[in-house]
Structures are given as C-alpha cells and as structure tokens.
Amino acid sequence: MQKIQDGESYVEQTFSRLSLVDGHFMGIEFEDCTFEHCDFSGAHFSRCKFIDCTFKHCNLSLMQVPSTRWFGVSFTECKLVGVDWTKADWPVFHLDSELSFKQCILNDASFFGLTLQELTLDECKCHEVDFREGDFSSSSMTHCDFTNSVFMRTNLQRVDFAESVNFNIDVLENKIDSAKFSRYEALSLLYSLNIELVD
Structure with missing residues (x-):
C-alpha cells in the first residue's frame, strides 16, 4: 500500500x-x-x-x-466539486499557472479574484462556479456547461468559449474584448443590454 x-x-x-x-x-x-x-x-x-x-x-x-x-x-476526468481554489498559493509573478481541466466536474468551485491566465477548461461541467473579479484572459473554455456560474468584473479578453453553453455574462460588467463565442450562444450576451430580440 x-x-x-x-x-x-x-x-x-x-x-x-x-x-x-x-x-x-x-x-x-x-x-x-x-x-x-x-x-x-x-x-x-x-x-x-x-x-x-x-x-x-x-x-x-x-x-x-x-x-x-x-x-x-x-486534471482529466476528475471530480472536483466544491473546491475553493482561492485558498491556494498563487505567486503573483506566475500569471499563467498552466492549469488544465479536461472532462472534469467543477461544480460549486470558487476562482474568485484569481489571476489564472491561459487556463484550460475543456468539456467540463462548471455549474455555479464563481469567476468574479478574476483574470482569465487568453484562456480556453471550450465545450463547457456554465449553468448558474457567475462572471462579474471578470477579465475574459481573448477567451475561447467555442461550443460552450449556458453562460450568463454581462457585457457591461466584464471585459470580453476579442473573446470567441459560438454564433448561437453569443445571442445570450445581448440579454444584458436590455434590448428586445425579434425573429
């Protein structure tokens, strides 16, 4: 053993x-x-x-x-429910900690206020995850489900959200310059603008 x-x-x-x-x-x-x-x-x-x-x-x-x-x-095909990553030691001189999650369950996790540039989330379930006030610029968050996850004052510049679904991102409260979204899911970004969409 x-x-x-x-x-x-x-x-x-x-x-x-x-x-x-x-x-x-x-x-x-x-x-x-x-x-x-x-x-x-x-x-x-x-x-x-x-x-x-x-x-x-x-x-x-x-x-x-x-x-x-x-x-x-x-992390590949791992279950990481309820992990508070804000308690970990993240040196300020490492903007990119080279973290990768593939086909993982990250529900109820907290990344509040962290700088984790170039983070990789691929085919992950990310329900009710706290991304508020973090810097995730240049990350890859593809094929993920972000149901009830929270983004506020979050740096999402150049993030690739291709094929990800169920995100609620206020374009006025977050930095999303040069971010990439699937065409249909990108419509959800307009809801925060208080406009009416018609067919």
Missing part, C-alpha cells in the same frame, strides 16, 4: 487507487507525479506543492488546499 508522509518529496512517482478520504497532509512536494483512480475527497493539503503533476480519474471533491501551490497540473 502506497503511503504519503508529511514533509516528504515525491518525484516521478505514480500513485494508483489511493483512498485517502478526509486525510490531512502538510508540507509535501510532488513533482512530475501521476495520480490515477485516487480518492482524495475531503482531503486537506496544507502548504504542499504540486508541480507538473497529472490527475486522471480522481475524486478531489471538497478538497481543501490552504497555501498549497499548483503549477503545470492537469
């Missing part, structure tokens, strides 16, 4: 089918590590580092990440 110890460093290791529900971990560094079919739901990672790591088919729902650093991390 693989174990994760506080204060240790793990490099180029693969962790498979670990079940560490509600576990508490402190000061651990992971670099170039792969996590497959692991259950970290409710886990508490404090002052840890995940650098160039990959998560596949993992459950990370309600994970807590106080002062934990994420750089160059990709």
